[in-house]
Amino acid sequence: MSFKRCRLWAISKQAAAAERKRKEEEEARERAAREAAEKQAALAKLREKKAKSLGEEPEKGPNVTQVLVRFPNGERKGRRFDSTATIQSLYDYVDSLGCLETDRYNLVSNFPHVVYGQEKLTLSLNEPGLHPQASLFVELNS
Numbered sequence: 001m002s003f004k005r006c007r008l009w010a011i012s013k014q015a016a017a018a019e020r021k022r023k024e025e026e027e028a029r030e031r032a033a034r035e036a037a038e039k040q041a042a043l044a045k046l047r048e049k050k051a052k053s054l055g056e057e058p059e060k061g062p063n064v065t066q067v068l069v070r071f072p073n074g075e076r077k078g079r080r081f082d083s084t085a086t087i088q089s090l091y092d093y094v095d096s097l098g099c100l101e102t103d104r105y106n107l108v109s110n111f112p113h114v115v116y117g118q119e120k121l122t123l124s125l126n127e128p129g130l131h132p133q134a135s136l137f138v139e140l141n142s
Contacts, residue, residue, distance in 0.1 A: 043098075051096035054089060058082050065125045066133040069107070071099050072140055083131040088121040094138065104141040109134065 057080050058064045067090060068078045079093055090107055094100070107116045114128065116136070125131050 047096050047098050050092040053092055065131045068135045069094055070137045072138060081125060083126050084124045087116050087123050106139045107136045108139045109136055
């Protein structure tokens with residue numbers, strides 16, 4: 001094989017390798033975008049499911065607890081719950097709002113400082129004294 005042919009063959013081999021690499025990178029970008037879209041859709045579906053599990057917000061009354069939730073960015077959201085609702089329903093409410101980029105957080109009261117974590121999810125709002133009203137903070141976990 002002549003020098004010129006060898007050089008052309010090497011150049012075409014490099015071009016083919018570069019094209020193959022470009023296609024692989026493009027496929028990886030498309031796959032990542034598809035996975036991100038699927039993840040967002042799954043999160044939206046989960047938020048919707050949690051919102052539906054809460055049911056309608058009850059009217060004010062003696063057996064209704066008013067809860068105010070403060071987020072790390074300063075945003076506040078409030079909702080009424082039946083006083084027999086569980087602390088899990090407060091977490092479902094926060095999750096349904098989509099205000100947080102993480103699911104690693106606790107709901108806490110400031111005074112007295114109480115963390116309403118995993119061990120308290122099954123308690124009703126009456127049991128830890130959150131009825132008739134409560135102000136809770138979202139405390140992010142690292």
